[in-house]
Amino acid sequence: xxxxxVRQLSDDLRNGRVSEREKxxxxxxxSLVWAxxxxxxxxxxxxxxxxxxxxxxxxxxxxxxxxCVCYGANRQGDDRDFIARFTCLSWPLGLxxxxxxxxxxxxxxxxxYARYGERFDVAMGTTTRFDVSLWAxxxxxxxxxxxxxxxxxxxxxxxxxxxxxx
Numbered sequence: 001x002x003x004x005x006v007r008q009l010s011d012d013l014r015n016g017r018v019s020e021r022e023k024x025x026x027x028x029x030x031s032l033v034w035a036x037x038x039x040x041x042x043x044x045x046x047x048x049x050x051x052x053x054x055x056x057x058x059x060x061x062x063x064x065x066x067x068c069v070c071y072g073a074n075r076q077g078d079d080r081d082f083i084a085r086f087t088c089l090s091w092p093l094g095l096x097x098x099x100x101x102x103x104x105x106x107x108x109x110x111x112x113y114a115r116y117g118e119r120f121d122v123a124m125g126t127t128t129r130f131d132v133s134l135w136a137x138x139x140x141x142x143x144x145x146x147x148x149x150x151x152x153x154x155x156x157x158x159x160x161x162x163x164x165x166x
Contacts, residue, residue: 001025006092006149013085013153026088033094051127058136066143073147077154077164089149094142101138108134 002009012018074082112120151157
């Protein structure tokens, strides 16, 4: 199971070197990690702000858009194994991007505490414009990268990113 190497996983998926058991491990890892992230967040904030609603709508919109874009990318190639490829590629790519975006969020928190002190601490309990923007950027970035690796895994592009003519 690859934790970081998206390129090798994409090649292995294209060449049929990932067993169904390995695919199940990727699905399980994705499901467990996202369930843990969900459980670590407060389930019922005292009151919903407008930003909470915008965040929910942003999440729904990017999921629908992202899955449709990714499915279209897989169809440009051999149009096989979309769910397996999507699930497996989501694991290492999600880890990579989560690492990047957590670093950005921690830098934001450090800057906020340095600049505003206790006032920033109070704001951390609510959804902000920054939260919505960062989540939207992460989501679009995630699906756009999955799209690229699906193009590669499906044979629509070669290892250099050039489209393969049918």
